[in-house]
Amino acid sequence: MKILIKNGHVIDPDTKLDQVADVLLEDDKIQEVKENIKEEADRVIDARGCYVMPGLIDMHVHLRDPGLTHKEDVFTGSKAAARGGVTTLVAMPNTKPVIDNPERLSYVKNKATQCNLVNVLQAGAITQGMKGEELSDIEGMVRAGAPAISEDGKSVMNAQIYKEAMQIAARMNIPVLAHCEDIHMVNGGCMNEDTNSEKFGLPGICNAVEDTIVARDILIAKDTGCHLHLCHCSTKDSEVMLRLAKEEGISVSGEVCPHHFTLTSDDIVEGDTNYKMNPPLRTKEDRQALLEGLKNDVFDVISTDHAPHTMVEKGVSMKSAPFGIVGLETSVSLTITELVDKGWITPMQMAEKMSYNPAKILHLANKGSLKPGKDADVVVIDPKESYVIDVKDFVSKGKNTPFHGKKVNGKVKVTICGGRVVYEDK
Ligand SMILES: NC(=O)N[C@@H](CC(=O)O)C(=O)O
Numbered sequence: 105m106k107i108l109i110k111n112g113h114v115i116d117p118d119t120k121l122d123q124v125a126d127v128l129l130e131d132d133k134i135q136e137v138k139e140n141i142k143e144e145a146d147r148v149i150d151a152r153g154c155y156v157m158p159g160l161i162d163m164h165v166h167l168r169d170p171g172l173t174h175k176e177d178v179f180t181g182s183k184a185a186a187r188g189g190v191t192t193l194v195a196m197p198n199t200k201p202v203i204d205n206p207e208r209l210s211y212v213k214n215k216a217t218q219c220n221l222v223n224v225l226q227a228g229a230i231t232q233g234m235k236g237e238e239l240s241d242i243e244g245m246v247r248a249g250a251p252a253i254s255e256d257g258k259s260v261m262n263a264q265i266y267k268e269a270m271q272i273a274a275r276m277n278i279p280v281l282a283h284c285e286d287i288h289m290v291n292g293g294c295m296n297e298d299t300n301s302e303k304f305g306l307p308g309i310c311n312a313v314e315d316t317i318v319a320r321d322i323l324i325a326k327d328t329g330c331h332l333h334l335c336h337c338s339t340k341d342s343e344v345m346l347r348l349a350k351e352e353g354i355s356v357s358g359e360v361c362p363h364h365f366t367l368t369s370d371d372i373v374e375g376d377t378n379y380k381m382n383p384p385l386r387t388k389e390d391r392q393a394l395l396e397g398l399k400n401d402v403f404d405v406i407s408t409d410h411a412p413h414t415m416v417e418k419g420v421s422m423k424s425a426p427f428g429i430v431g432l433e434t435s436v437s438l439t440i441t442e443l444v445d446k447g448w449i450t451p452m453q454m455a456e457k458m459s460y461n462p463a464k465i466l467h468l469a470n471k472g473s474l475k476p477g478k479d480a481d482v483v484v485i486d487p488k489e490s491y492v493i494d495v496k497d498f499v500s501k502g503k504n505t506p507f508h509g510k511k512v513n514g515k516v517k518v519t520i521c522g523g524r525v526v527y528e529d530k
């Protein structure tokens with residue numbers, strides 16, 4: 105099976121190629137990338153005017169499987185990923201039960217194999233049941249295929265337990281994906297603590313909730329030598345600390361989610377729980393720092409934190425609704441509209457942050473690259489096509505997004521995973 109992608113703007117951070125060229129895929133590998141490939145192919149894709157990038161890698165997805173499949177499951181989540189140009193995703197372990205042992209990890213792996221759409225990698229929980237008390241079988245889960253460990257949804261509040269986990273992660277050569285939040289300081293907060301929370305009369309979440317744990321986690325990573333990846337950074341001081349840690353040579357990376365670089369708490373529509381996520385939308389100053397940090401490559405990764413919830417669950421007050429919004433089907437458009445079109449990042453940086461860097465952090469040697477011999481995971485994106493985001497078009501079970509009705513530029517046209525077309529915009 106040969107697929108020839110013709111005349112696209114090929115953007116490959118691995119080879120630094122950034123020009124119009126053709127890409128030939130043979131079976132599940134990249135065969136050749138150059139101008140004017142003459143080869144016969146089973147399928148020819150006209151990519152004129154489109155970016156052709158290595159398939160996107162989303163390091164932060166909640167698939168909700170097992171146990172919470174009314175919100176999402178491996179199949180619907182994989183379909184949403186494919187529609188978003190994502191060919192590899194890391195699923196977080198805050199499921200029911202929590203994925204804290206090799207058997208549960210294999211359940212997700214097997215289900216993903218049956219779905220046969222995108223590459224689903226499952227992160228293992230750091231502590232048993234995510235209770236923060238006893239370490240889970242980290243070695244066993246890594247042997248069963250976990251590319252990382254994470255307690256996402258929470259921080260491991262006991263620093264000694266976290267240190268032991270980081271020592272194991274360092275030994276096993278896997279990153280720790282850190283959700284930074286001092287739970288004692290949240291104190292019932294449901295949005296950022298600022299003039300808007302005062303105006304709405306809602307309890308706030310201060311920046312220190314995130315910042316204190318970012319500082320702590322960087323210092324424990326320094327001590328143990330493990331790679332620390334900071335999930336969903338939202339504050340200006342997270343950017344400062346990540347920058348300083350990198351300057352000091354500590355092995356650390358950080359991600360920003362589209363909602364945090366697009367919106368601030370000023371955008372919150374009173375009572376609309378689609379604006380409730382954790383960490384919360386922050387202030388203009390925080391957003392500005394995130395944009396600068398993305399531009400200057402302090403932040404290595406754009407991930408979605410795709411967090412589906414049902415309308416019923418979300419259809420309550422700001423105080424009692426669960427935190428989280430979906431992201432898989434809007435991240436490419438928001439990244440192009442808010443970052444590329446406004447000059448914050450180049451298309452090459454987009455490919456780095458959405459594919460190449462995640463592959464490096466997760467040690468996925470055959471991904472995030474269009475070099476011949478690498479996996480035939482490719483996304484074709486029309487950066488100029490504009491459209492209005494409509495939750496009715498989502499294939500995810502989750503419709504919880506504040507971006508319904510937003511006009512955006514940039515549309516995923518074709519997603520190819522392992523040499524097979526897994527999504528096509530028609
Ligand atoms: N981000 C969120 O608001 N919610 C996530 C948890 C998380 O990513 O921290 C979820 O699982 O719903």
Ligand SMILES: [Zn+2]
Nearest residue numbers: 256257283335
């Ligand atoms: Zn989180």
